[in-house]
Amino acid sequence: MRQDTTNIYRQKANYVIDYISSHLHNPLNLAVIADNINVSQRQLLRIMRSFLNESLYSYIARQRVERAVLYMQTEEMSLTKLAEMVGYDNAQSFSKAFKKQFGISPKVYKDELQLRLESAVKSSGNRQSHLSPEIHEEDGLELVYIRIIGTYGEEDPYKSAWNKLIRFLKEKEALSKTTRFIGISFDDPNVTQSRQCRFYACASVQNKIAPSGEFGTIQIKKGKYAVYILEGSYSGLQELYNNISINLDYTIRHSLAFEEYLNSPHNTNEEELLTKIFIPIK
Numbered sequence: 001m002r003q004d005t006t007n008i009y010r011q012k013a014n015y016v017i018d019y020i021s022s023h024l025h026n027p028l029n030l031a032v033i034a035d036n037i038n039v040s041q042r043q044l045l046r047i048m049r050s051f052l053n054e055s056l057y058s059y060i061a062r063q064r065v066e067r068a069v070l071y072m073q074t075e076e077m078s079l080t081k082l083a084e085m086v087g088y089d090n091a092q093s094f095s096k097a098f099k100k101q102f103g104i105s106p107k108v109y110k111d112e113l114q115l116r117l118e119s120a121v122k123s124s125g126n127r128q129s130h131l132s133p134e135i136h137e138e139d140g141l142e143l144v145y146i147r148i149i150g151t152y153g154e155e156d157p158y159k160s161a162w163n164k165l166i167r168f169l170k171e172k173e174a175l176s177k178t179t180r181f182i183g184i185s186f187d188d189p190n191v192t193q194s195r196q197c198r199f200y201a202c203a204s205v206q207n208k209i210a211p212s213g214e215f216g217t218i219q220i221k222k223g224k225y226a227v228y229i230l231e232g233s234y235s236g237l238q239e240l241y242n243n244i245s246i247n248l249d250y251t252i253r254h255s256l257a258f259e260e261y262l263n264s265p266h267n268t269n270e271e272e273l274l275t276k277i278f279i280p281i282k
Contacts, residue, residue, distance in 0.1 A: 007213035012037040013051040014147065014216035016044070017198075020060060021186070024067050024087050028060055052149075054196075062196075064088070065101045069191050072110045073245065074252035079106065116190060121246050124239050133226035138278065141220040143182060144169065144209050145200040152189060152197055153234060161201045168215050169203055180204040182220070183259040189238065202258075220258060225278040226250050233270050237277070244279060255280035 015037055020028060034044040048056040064086040071077065071085055083094030098106050146161045146168075148154075169175040182202040189197055200218065211217055226248065230240050237259070262274040 009047050010051070010214040011211055011216075012039065013047060014211060014214070016048060016056075017051075017147070018216060018218065020063060024060075024064055025085055026087055028087065030056070061097055062101060065094075065098045066187065066191055068094070068098065068106065069109065069113070070188070071254070072106060073113070074254070082106070113190065117242055117245055120190075120239075120242050124242070133228050133279070135281075136225050136227050136278075138220070138223060138225050140222040141180070141182070141204050142206075142208060143200075143202040143218050143220065144174070144205055145184070145202040145216050145218055146214055147216070148199045148201065149196065151194040152185060152199060152238070158199075158201070165201050165203055165215070168212075169205075172209055174205045174207070174209060175203070176206070178204075178206070181261045183261065184218070184256055185259070188241075190242070221255060223253060223255055224281050226281050228277040228279070230273075230275040230277060231271075232273055234265075234273065234275065237275065240277060244277070248279065250279075250281040253280040253282045 016033060019033060019036070030041050030044060034041045037044070039047065045056050048059070052059050054062075068082055068086045071082060077085075079091035079095065083089070083091045086094070088094035088097065095105060098109070102109050104112070144165070146165050148157050148161050150157055166175065169179070180203070182204065184200040184202060186198040186200070187196065202218070209215075209217060226244075228240060228244065230236055257280060258278050260276040260278065262276060263272070265273060
């Protein structure tokens with residue numbers, strides 16, 4: 001495949017993945033999605049399989065039930081309401097899809113996940129539980145991103161992605177002293193298979209930049225956040241997230257959590273790295 005064709009397909013894939021992520025509560029009509037990116041439904045399915053390494057139908061079904069797990073962890077709600085929030089017509093259809101993915105009912109899964117998290121926190125020595133967050137009102141952010149699908153923190157894919165992002169910003173003359181470097185982890189590795197976890201390496205921009213090839217755009221909306229600070233290696237992020245999940249004293253707001261990297265691993269000792277974790281709260 002020619003490079004310019006590959007870039008066009010990457011841009012289309014970015015659009016589809018982001019569209020699905022923001023429309024899981026609605027019926028997703030493949031004909032509409034295909035029309036939006038000016039391809040046939042057959043082309044749509046072929047393009048997305050090549051980027052997702054799974055069928056688009058399977059991806060959408062998985063995203064719905066994995067999003068439901070997130071909602072189940074943040075507040076108590078009926079199966080009917082939960083089904084509605086992830087695009088199912090009724091609780092029965094949702095429960096059937098959930099059991100197909102996880103092999104057990106939503107309630108049993110929620111209870112087992114809680115036990116797994118508590119066990120993980122206990123085995124880690126609960127080193128982060130003493131941290132108290134600061135509460136911030138954050139302005140919205142306009143971001144440019146490059147996506148990684150795979151195990152969080154793998155050195156080579158992450159290094160390559162960040163280097164590409166920096167080059168892209170320089171080409172667009174969008175890199176400045178006020179640029180903020182942001183990471184968005186869309187999936188919980190306690191729920192999603194590690195090879196399917198989506199991470200966006202992002203940079204803030206003052207002015208909107210048109211999506212191009214593998215570089216997409218996304219917005220962080222204005223709102224209230226509980227902000228934690230991790231000192232040291234990025235390998236401690238998952239431990240901190242597990243502790244937050246168990247110990248958070250605030251009500252989660254349905255928005256994107258994100259990380260901000262305050263210094264660079266290229267010129268900072270690992271033990272001196274500083275990362276802010278922003279958890280959206282009501």
